[in-house]
Amino acid sequence: MSNTDFVLAVEDLTVSFDGFKAIDALTLYVNRGELRVIIGPNGAGKTTLLDLICGKTRASSGSIKFKNKEMTKMQEHKIVRAGIGRKFQTPSIYENLSVFKNLEVSFPRGRSVFGALSFSCTDEVKARIQSIVEEIGLKDQLHTESGLLSHGQKQWLEIGMLLMQDPELLMLDEPIAGMSVRERELTAELLQRIAKNRSLIVIEHDMEFVKRIADKVTVMHQGKILAEGSMDKVQNDPKVIDVYLGH
Ligand code: ADP
Ligand code: MG
Numbered sequence: 001m002s003n004t005d006f007v008l009a010v011e012d013l014t015v016s017f018d019g020f021k022a023i024d025a026l027t028l029y030v031n032r033g034e035l036r037v038i039i040g041p042n043g044a045g046k047t048t049l050l051d052l053i054c055g056k057t058r059a060s061s062g063s064i065k066f067k068n069k070e071m072t073k074m075q076e077h078k079i080v081r082a083g084i085g086r087k088f089q090t091p092s093i094y095e096n097l098s099v100f101k102n103l104e105v106s107f108p109r110g111r112s113v114f115g116a117l118s119f120s121c122t123d124e125v126k127a128r129i130q131s132i133v134e135e136i137g138l139k140d141q142l143h144t145e146s147g148l149l150s151h152g153q154k155q156w157l158e159i160g161m162l163l164m165q166d167p168e169l170l171m172l173d174e175p176i177a178g179m180s181v182r183e184r185e186l187t188a189e190l191l192q193r194i195a196k197n198r199s200l201i202v203i204e205h206d207m208e209f210v211k212r213i214a215d216k217v218t219v220m221h222q223g224k225i226l227a228e229g230s231m232d233k234v235q236n237d238p239k240v241i242d243v244y245l246g247h
Pocket of ligand 1: 017022040041042043044045046047048049
């Protein structure tokens, strides 16, 4: 099959943990430039799906193609290099370093020859950092120690660190958990800006937020897709109301 229009094509994907299928013959296509939101009850397999796509967990069977290239046997760091960035639920920034330094060490070259924390910062890197702090709304905090940022700002910094790698597909697991109302609004705007130039998969529970950002919503349940389509469509789907929205 040739899926040239899809940035991501997941087909018949299954992973078993001791016989329990956390992902069960799941098929999912994401278009280039799409902002896809995945919702579903706890334990549905949402995080596991991202683990499989980024290579943290290995599939039992099935296929994951990114830009038509098979990813299921690829090493995690090669998947990153291929253009897939993934943000975990807990932020992993260097609290004792400035915003600038955190972004600098996230530039792909920084990790190769001299190790993560020591390499000379070129004009190219500086320009990238400047455009990213503007995008994530932290340009006035460029030299602030990251540990002093608000919870929301730390999340944005981590998104910025992923953007330093210039991924074509960015995956975020519950990015607004613990954020204030204002931070949620700003995050919605940020994700919409990011999605102008790349594809995004976002796992989220907050329905107001989902409604605001999603091009298309995928509802997962028991490792399978329960429903997929516009927010309007899935919100009114009796199956979805029954297992998820009704609670
Ligand atoms: P969600 O993110 O939708 O809440 P998860 O993907 O975290 O769901 O979990 C899906 C199911 O798979 C859960 O029942 C969870 O306990 C199980 N699971 C996830 N990872 C593992 C693992 N490494 N070993 C065993 N079971 C796992
Ligand atoms: Mg999860």
